[in-house]
Amino acid sequence: MGGNDGERPADDATVCPLCAVGCTLAPSDGDGDRARGVSGPVNRDGRLCQRGIGAFDALGSDGRLTTPLVRRDGELRAASWPGALDRAANALSTVADEHDADALCFFGAPHCTNEENYLLQKLARSMGTNNVDNRARLCHAAGMTALETRLGRPAMTNSLAGLPDADVILVVGANPARQQPVAFDSYVRPAVHDGTALVHVDPRENQTTRAASVHLAPRPGTDALVLTALCALVTERGGVDESFVAERTSGYGSYAESLADFDADRAAATADIDPETLRAVADRIAAADRVAVLAGTGIEGGSDTADALVDLLLLTGSFGRPGTGMNVLRGLNNEQGATDAGCRPDRLPGHRPVDSPEDRARVAAEWGMEPPATPGLTERAAVERFGDSVHGALVVGENPAVEKRDASWLRDRLTDLSALVVVDLFESETTEHADVVLPAAAGVEKAGTVTNLDRRVQSLTPAVAPPGDARPDFEILRELGTRLVGDAFEYEDSTAAFDEWTRLSPVHEGMTRSAVADGGVQWPTAGDGSRGTAVLYEEAFETESGRAAFADVEVDTADAPADELTLLVGSRAGGVSAAGPSDERVHLAEDDAAPRDLEDGDTVVVRNDAAEVETTVAVDGSVREGTAYLHADVADPLVRDESATVRVRPASQ
Secondary structure (H helix, E strand, C coil): CECCCCCCCCCCCEECCCCCCCCEEEECCCCCCCEEECCCCCCCCCCCCHHHHCCCCCCCCCCECCCCEEEECCEEEECCHHHHHHHHHHHHHHHHHHCCHHHEEEEECCCCCHHHHHHHHHHHHHCCCCCEEEHHHHHCHHHHHHHHHHCCCCCCCCCHHHHHHCCEEEEECCCHHHHCHHHHHHHHHHHHHCCCEEEEECCECCCCHHHCCEEECCCCCCHHHHHHHHHHHHHHCCCCCHHHHHHHEECHHHHHHHHHCCCHHHHHHHHCCCHHHHHHHHHHHHHCCCEEEEECHHHCCCCHHHHHHHHHHHHCCCCCCCCCEEEECCCCCCHHHHHHCCCECCEEHHHEECCCHHHHHHHHHHHCCCCCCCCCCCHHHHHHCECCCECEEEEECCCHHHCCCCHHHHHHHHHCCCEEEEEECECCCCHHHCCEEEEECCHHHCCEEEECCCCEEEEECCCCCCCCCCECHHHHHHHHHHHHCCHHHCCCCHHHHHHHHHHHCHHHCCCCHHHHHCCCEECCCECCCCEECCCCCCCCCCCCCCCEECCCCCCCCCCCCCCCEEEEEECCCCCCCCCCCCCCCEEECHHHHHHHCCCCCCEEEEECCCCEEEEEEEECCCECCCEEEEEHHHHHHHHCCCCCEEEEEECCC
8 A cells, every 4th residue: 555655745846747757846946947856755855857957947928828819800819818718618609509519529638637637528528528538548548458458447557666676677668767767766776776677678779778687679560579479488487477367367278378389589580689688588577576567658559569568467477566567657747637537538537437327327416417428539530520520629738730640631620610719828730720719827837636657646736826817727617617517617726626526536536635735645545535555456457357368469560661761759758848959860770871871960851751851860879770760859740640661861862
């Protein structure tokens, strides 16, 4: 059990908005926009990363939206709050009246608080639609789907604090030393120093690789094949926890038969990794008592890799104890909370299915109306129907104009909307099409709660005032809800919404704001709600049978065309003001640069059938042969059509 294991933060402390680790910080006493670290449940020594230190940098008035805007004569013009809210409510209600509620969609944001995401999904469902979503669901769709469907909950199964208990930590498709440095330095690096084996599976060498005992750099697209090979080798070496498998899993017999015929050497050859190194990793895992997985967005692109990781953990009995489990490294600060609050088209608050009569009745008893029973549209599906069956959108802290799809197609879809209301901190590609733009407060400027990557609900305190007339999203959604729905949105403050949410969410039941303020609480709660749970599935999985089933893995090992390189895209570091200077170069292996007559520092064009970008090349050992690595900000035009490969040529050609 775990929960209030950190000190109560200082009165002016809040949670860093730049990633999902949940570090505690406060304004510096005498250095302008710099933040100072405060001892909290995650950063116990008060340490901050460089991004955290700059958490207040971009929150001044320069570039911020500070007054409501409404479109008049084709241009966005300043308006009063009452006028802008009336215009927004009228535009959205007109769409519902002229069509139906499903002609509306509601996009939430991982940067918004739990209470704000709760109000947004309540507004959508109170108006009669389940068309509510957030991009956090898409960012980790494969990992979270595997966790939810196979184990029970779309969440990290363990806690950061338990990682030092692991014998082997397997990091797959992630670079936590760069993306979550405080968590890595506080929990992973000390474990490695104490003897834990860190195995890094990633086609690119990066900061995490430097701390690893072993680096496996498989050919892109073969991660699932390599992990299945590890499952076969671990089984061959007697590394199966037979009692765990017998008591807590199903389908092992047929799964074991398929592994018996699996050729690990052939898999290693296909993945282009050393078979002896693969066997050495299998030996470490087979000998380990506790294996933990840290997985990032690199496991996305299909369910095979996530399923193979779950299979490996089931084989070794690595669930239900500290230092084990499937730990998905969410990126943005409230990705977990947006999902927990119900900003999903198929789930009510607390991950309850919308098509469950019992769960809808529970909501109806609280709201005074029953939410619709049919799952709604995902954000991606809703955007595809803009101007067709979807005619209005409320977009909170989101920018659908920069989805990974053709930019001109997206502009046309946004233009086809009859009503577009955007709540945000800055103007964006989406606000260019908006009828109403409402200026929001940033995370360090408002009260409420957020949930970090290991399910810890933490308290926000306004550390600075928002600029101009900007308001917290909670106040904006409360005002819109009152206009569109009525007195069901007349909350005194965010605590009232928190209390309503926790009454509806089984995993938060009994949790209080006072307990959250006192160091945070990890859901699911226990007893009186002041204590949380660090490790899920200690005795059983939350499936119908209480067991977790083994999955059949089908892998695609097709090679890229000879002239093309597999595109590796580096993650954005965080959210508002988080990115800072990024590496804009395309990284190539020497064996890929030479036949293209490229040398380090040359100007090149990276292109696919959809777009091209011009940059310089870095020829180094950080990427494996057959790949090209670009930071997400640079790669954005290239990934809009979801192409997996690129061509790299000198700019002079």
